Amino acid sequence: MLQFPAAKAQTVKNPAKLNDGSGAYATGKYRNLFKEQGHSEQEISAKIDAAFNQLFHGDTATQAVYFAAGKNENGPLAYVSDVPHHDIRTEGMSYGMMIAVQLNKKAEFDAIWNYALSKMYISSPAHPSEGYFSWSLKRNGEANEETPAPDGEEYFVMSLYFASGKWGNGKGIYNYHAWADKILTAIRHHPYKSGMTKFGVRNISAMVNEEHKMIRFVPGIDRGDFTDPSYHLPAFYELWARFGPEADRSFWAAAADTSRNFFQKAANPTTGLSSDYANFDGTPRERSFNKNSVNFSFDSWRTASNWSVDWNWWHKDPREQTLSNKVQAFFASKGLGQYGDQFTLNGETLETRHANGLIATNAVASLAATKPLAKDFVNELWKAPIPQELVERYYDGLLYIMSFLHCSGRYHIYPPK
Numbered sequence: 355m356l357q358f359p360a361a362k363a364q365t366v367k368n369p370a371k372l373n374d375g376s377g378a379y380a381t382g383k384y385r386n387l388f389k390e391q392g393h394s395e396q397e398i399s400a401k402i403d404a405a406f407n408q409l410f411h412g413d414t415a416t417q418a419v420y421f422a423a424g425k426n427e428n429g430p431l432a433y434v435s436d437v438p439h440h441d442i443r444t445e446g447m448s449y450g451m452m453i454a455v456q457l458n459k460k461a462e463f464d465a466i467w468n469y470a471l472s473k474m475y476i477s478s479p480a481h482p483s484e485g486y487f488s489w490s491l492k493r494n495g496e497a498n499e500e501t502p503a504p505d506g507e508e509y510f511v512m513s514l515y516f517a518s519g520k521w522g523n524g525k526g527i528y529n530y531h532a533w534a535d536k537i538l539t540a541i542r543h544h545p546y547k548s549g550m551t552k553f554g555v556r557n558i559s560a561m562v563n564e565e566h567k568m569i570r571f572v573p574g575i576d577r578g579d580f581t582d583p584s585y586h587l588p589a590f591y592e593l594w595a596r597f598g599p600e601a602d603r604s605f606w607a608a609a610a611d612t613s614r615n616f617f618q619k620a621a622n623p624t625t626g627l628s629s630d631y632a633n634f635d636g637t638p639r640e641r642s643f644n645k646n647s648v649n650f651s652f653d654s655w656r657t658a659s660n661w662s663v664d665w666n667w668w669h670k671d672p673r674e675q676t677l678s679n680k681v682q683a684f685f686a687s688k689g690l691g692q693y694g695d696q697f698t699l700n701g702e703t704l705e706t707r708h709a710n711g712l713i714a715t716n717a718v719a720s721l722a723a724t725k726p727l728a729k730d731f732v733n734e735l736w737k738a739p740i741p742q743e744l745v746e747r748y749y750d751g752l753l754y755i756m757s758f759l760h761c762s763g764r765y766h767i768y769p770p771k
Contacts, residue, residue: 377669384763387720387732398762405740405755419748428527432465436748441498442491444506449752451513456759460521471527482549482558485540500551504561504569505585511538512590519768531770535599542602566634567612580639583620583628584656586613589664597770614671617661622699626681628657650697659715665722678723685716686727710741711750714757
C-alpha cells in the first residue's frame with residue numbers, strides 16, 4: 355500500500371533561497387490584456403459569464419460540457435465530458451475545477467471533485483495505478499482505461515491548492531490541501547508497480563522522470579519513456595516548490611528551471627512550434643497511436659500558453675518572450691483570421707480548421723510577447739464566439755474560458771491554507 359506523508363494544515367513560509375522573480379506572484383498584479391485595449395471590466399465580466407453559463411449550464415444537447423450526475427454521501431456529483439468522444443477525462447475534470455475555483459463557483463468545483471474521487475480515483479492497494487486517477491471513463495462512470503494521464507493530475511493538484519487558499523479546507527474529501535499534497539506526492543513517488551486491471555496487466559511508475567526532472571507523457575513507461583511539451587507547467591512547479599510537500603520542494607524548483615530550458619529545445623527555432631510528444635532532449639517523439647505526435651497538433655496548442663503564463667507569473671526567463679514573439683509571427687504569416695490548427699514543425703499546414711481553442715491559447719501568448727502584433731491576437735480572442743460546434747465544445751471551449759481568464763488578469767494564485 356502506498357504511504358503518503360500527512361498534509362500540514364498551515365501554509366509553510368517560503369524558503370528564503372527561492373527567487374520569487376518580478377511577475378504576478380511577487381507583485382500581486384496580473385496584466386489585463388483586454389483592459390489594455392480599452393474594454394471595460396463590465397464588458398469583460400459579461401464575456402466570461404456568458405462562456406461559463408453556456409459551457410457549464412447551457413443546453414445539455416447543444417452547449418454544455420458540465421453535467422449533473424446525482425448525489426452520494428458527500429453531496430452533489432457532476433462531470434465534465436469530452437462530448438464528441440462520449441467520455442469523461444481527467445484533463446476536462448481538472449480544467450473544470452480550475453475554472454470553477456477561479457470564478458468562485460464552489461458548488462460546481464465540489465461536485466466535479468466528488469465525482470472524480472468517487473468514479474476515477476484508484477485506491478486499491480492491489481491495483482498498479484493506486485493513488486492515481488483513471489484518465490478516461492464512459493459517461494456511465496465505467497472506466498475506458500485504468501491508467502492515468504499526468505496533465506489531469508497536475509491540474510487536480512493546482513486547483514485543489516487554490517481551492518484551499520480561496521475557500522479554506524473542509525473535512526474528508528473536501529480537505530483540499532491534504533488531497534493536493536497526497537496526489538502531488540504520488541506524482542513523484544509512485545513506485546514502479548505491476549498488477550491486473552480490467553484491461554489486463556499494467557505496469558505503472560511515477561509521473562516524473564527523476565534523472566531528467568521532467569513530467570512524463572504517461573507513467574506506463576515500458577513502451578518508452580518520453581514527455582509531452584504541453585504537460586510542462588513551470589508556473590505551477592514554482593508554486594509547488596513553495597507550498598507542496600516539504601520533502602519535494604527542491605525537486606519542483608529544479609523542475610521549473612528544467613521545463614524552461616526544455617521549451618527552448620522543443621520549439622522549432624524558426625516557427626516556435628513544438629510537437630505533441632517529445633523526447634527529454636526536446637526532439638519529436640513518434641508514436642503510432644497519434645499520427646501527429648511529431649507535429650504541432652492538439653496537445654501542442656497549450657505549450658505557448660504554458661510558457662507565457664510562466665513568464666507572466668514569475669518573469670524569470672526572458673527567452674519565453676522571444677518564443678511567444680516567434681510563434682505569433684508564424685501564425686500571423688499564415689493569416690491572422692484563417693490559419694489552420696495542425697502543422698509540421700517547420701510550418702507546413704496539415705489541417706485548415708481555424709480553431710477557437712488555438713485562437714485562445716495564441717492570445718495567452720501575448721502575456722509574454724513584446725511585439726505590436728500581440729494586440730492583434732488578443733483582439734482575435736475577444737471577437738471569437740464561445741465554442742459550440744460539436745467538435746469544439748469540450749477542448750476548445752475549456753481552453754477558451756481559461757484563456758479568457760488569463761488574458762483578463764482574473765486567473766489568480768491562491769496560496770493554500
